[in-house]
Amino acid sequence: MLNYRHLYYFRTVAKAGALNRAAEKLHLTPQTLSGQLSAFEERLGVALFRRNGRRLELTDAGRTALVYADDIFQIGAELEDALQNRLAPRAHPFRVGIAEVVPKAIAYQLLAPALALAEPVKLVCLEDRLEQLAAELSIHRLDMVLADRPLPATMDIKGYSHPLGECGIAFLAARTIGSALETDFPASLQGAPLLIPGEDSALRVPLLRWLERKGIQPVIVGEFDDSALMSAFGQAGAGVFPVPLTTARDVMRQYEVIELGRTLEIRERFFAISVERRLRHPAVLAVSEAARQRFQLPDGG
Structure with missing residues (x-):
């Protein structure tokens, strides 16, 4: 069975990028933390880190493990929150990637309708280059990406670009x-x-x-x-x-x-990029429907 303490140690080191820094945060000695990581790697049968000077870099297996570790601890935090606030309606996370070039005011205009849904939504925004966001979308770490262009055909990622206006x-x-x-x-x-x-x-x-x-x-x-x-x-x-x-x-x-x-x-132009050919996510549908009303072309020369 997976040792979740070891998983937490691994995630902390991966985020810190250095053993000493992670050990200080965890209140452990670097030697103890190194031993715990070695035991975790031995249990999994793969190397999670490679050393580059004083830094520890993730291997391909390490990057995969980090994705799952983030999801596991996020779900754990949601569980704790749900148990502590049983009487309050649970806000479902709506994870949106916003391409860096999309104006902040446009992003707000497009996403605001999702916060007005009858079922509470907790908006989680990540801003980055479109290529990186598309990669996050492909492994279902995002529900939608806002961009100023369709998903490039050259990207080996399955996704669908829905014009917003x-x-x-x-x-x-x-x-x-x-x-x-x-x-x-x-x-x-x-x-x-x-x-x-x-x-x-x-x-x-x-x-x-x-x-x-x-x-x-x-x-x-x-x-x-x-x-x-x-x-x-x-x-x-x-x-x-x-x-x-x-x-x-x-x-x-x-x-x-x-x-x-x-x-x-x-x-x-603005697009909602999703893994769905036909939009079904309630928050994405709210964004799409409101965008059609907002993006009416004004008169101009």
Whole structure:
């Protein structure tokens, strides 16, 4: 039978990445902890770690073991919580991966309906690159991934991309530079400082192609994977920056910036990626249904 104390020791070392650090946290000597790990590996018949200098790195078997260890201790915590709060309705975890390039305001707009379900939901969000999130989804550690593109066909992962909606783009800027650029948009972007999404964003290429078609050559002064960071730089006057039309009003209010113009020729798209061909998870269905209502394209040029 599996020794759960050994499993806990293994998980602590895997998270700490070093034996001494884990031993200190567990209030054990490094020698004692090393012996416990060796006994665990001997019981399983596989090596869970390999040494790289002073660090301990997980082997393939170790990575697999860590996935199960996380699930086991998460379920244990839920059991303890359920027993201690028997009279309270149990909130079911809704585990969502959010691609780094998805604007935080969009993520909130899309996920908020899940929190309004009659059956309580505990939202658990993980932000990372789409490739990493898709890998987590494939082993059922996530219920859904929010992304700005479908699951790439080149990824050897079985998943289905469900369109949530799309919207045009607004160009915002701090008043210090925006006041001189408000007239004659988009021609006013010629030579203007511009902040653009990073290479992982699906918006980047359409944005650059749109500028090329218009014959506009701004000065690109920054690239950002994080839209909130790009907005902060825009607020400080570093340059003009694009945002989805559906969040433009909120961004303008939060960052005290102004709108120079908008276009529907560039579309920001959003997808729910799941392992289900047909959506069944109640929270995912709530997200999908609400998104269809929210992403109505406003008038624009």
